[in-house]
Amino acid sequence: MEKTEMLIPEIKLIPSPTTEEAKAAVGYKWNDVAGTRHKLGGEPTGENVEIPSCVMCKQPMTCYATIDSIGDDYDLADCCVINVFVCLNCGTTSSQIDQAHA
Structure with a gap:
């Protein structure tokens, strides 16, 4: 069984x-x-997420x-997020950067 x-x-x-x-690093003036x-857990956030x-x-x-x-000074490619994935079977990790809206 898969x-x-x-x-x-x-x-x-x-x-x-x-x-x-x-405190000065957190937040955006325009967003x-x-x-x-x-967040921890839940569905990954983003427009083009593929579960690896x-x-x-x-x-x-x-x-x-x-x-x-984080904010204006530490922005990830136009307000992107990083989704961190883990294999609960063997502990391997992977991450993806993705554009995310609201």
């Missing part, structure tokens, strides 16, 4: 900068959504986290 992707319950992450420099899409298969054991990988762009 294993299917497992969905981890979505856990929203809220940035909590601890220094003045970090209220970018920088707010950090593990390169080691060929099983479907699970979205473990979505990391959003």
Whole structure:
């Protein structure tokens, strides 16, 4: 029987900068959504997401986290996110950068 992707319950992450420099780095002057899409689990975020298969054991990988762009000074290719995938069978990881809207 072929294993299917497992969905981890979505856990929203809220940035909590601890220094003045970090506080100044967070957020966008022109976009209220970018920088707010950090999370653990749930469906991967993005327009062209493809659930990868593990390169080691060929099983479907699970979205473990979505990391959003930080702010104007640390933007990922026009407000992209990074989806981090893990193989819960063997521990292999993979990531993808993708354009994401609201």
